[in-house]
Amino acid sequence: MSKSKKVLISGASIAGPTLAFWLAKYGFKVTVVERAPALRLGGQNIDISGPAEKVVKKMGIKTAILDGNTGEIGLQLIGQNGEAAASFPKKAALTGTRELEIIRGDLVTILYESTKKDVTYQFDDSIKTLTQDENQVNVTFASGKKDTFEYVIAADGVYSTTRQLIFGDEPEFKFLGLYISYMTIPREKTDTNWWRWYTAVDxxxxxxxxxxxxxxxxxxxxxxxxxxxxxxxxxxxxxLLKTRLKGAGWEAERISKALDEADDVYLDRIGQIKAPRWSVGRLAMIGDAAYCPTPLSGKGTTLAIVGAYLLAGELAKHENHQDAFKAYEERMRPYVEKVQNLPPGVPWMVYPKTRFGVAVLNTFAGIVASKPVQKLAGLFSSKGKNKEEDIEIPDYG
Structure with missing residues (x-):
């Protein structure tokens, strides 16, 4: 393999820098272009599990991720009167909290620090046009700069502008009928280290x-x-959020008041990207740009990290980029399809409209969280311990 291949990656979140890390390790000359003027460090709690944990261990950043742990001890469903209706501790068989739980922005920083010496970061810029031929990709940036690359990879999220340049309207955004907003608010004495989930009527x-x-x-x-x-x-x-919070109960009034001072409020619709192909010629995509599974899956970060590792490895392994892209997709697509296959009734079943529906949901959660059910779930999960991974993480050397 030629060790002078130039690669342009669009997007400096998680998938992009992870891909950059491995490509640089394999001898590629990598540039990451990011539309924002600096790293985007906002975001919520994310977890790294299954095969992605193997990848970050190979990268030598697992310890840094553990050091940045959020301190979350598990998931608690809060009842209508503010009581804990169900508790799923971190070590339980059924839980939403993982060992590698970190704030998204903290992981972005770790990835950047791990790559900045070997990768060129081009902030406050984006790809304006690109054309490819048999030998290279010609890129014009929004800044006016022009350059040529062997490959261009879109890793700039669910609304990827680079994907639009490559594939047009081919991948559809499949909206799931749900909006989610995120924000950072002050901590109060009554707060705990539980992830607290409160279901309100409507x-x-x-x-x-x-x-x-x-x-x-x-x-x-x-x-x-x-x-x-x-x-x-x-x-x-x-x-809009204040209107939605009216009459919700629990901590709704507190969150509503905090909105006035919050400077990182993010509101988005929730959906999936199901692209029929992930590459064309010398152009490809990874992460949410290619296969966003939605936050409901809890696997978006895992898919981003695993996909980046596999794509880099296949590009290093194959002389022909078409063979590399084909191998990457053959390895990754079955895993993506499994992750994107959400349980029937999601998200509607956990968003009841009536008080009765909320009571039924919380009662059911309490039963699932009970010791006998958790013990039974533990037996099954230990027998099928490796099923969560469902994809091989090869050693590319």
């Missing part, structure tokens, strides 16, 4: 999760038709 969910920065990560989610709320201004989104 198909609303409020969450509070701890971080390791002395604050709390809050989110508000609600079922709704596709209304384009993600396109509203920040002030308009805050106004």
């Amino acid at each position: 198909s609303r969910v409020l969450m509070l999760r701890p971080d390791n920065h002395g604050t709390m990560r809050a989110s508000v989610a609600f079922l709704e038709d596709d209304k384009g709320y993600e396109k509203l201004s920040a002030d308009e989104q805050k106004k």
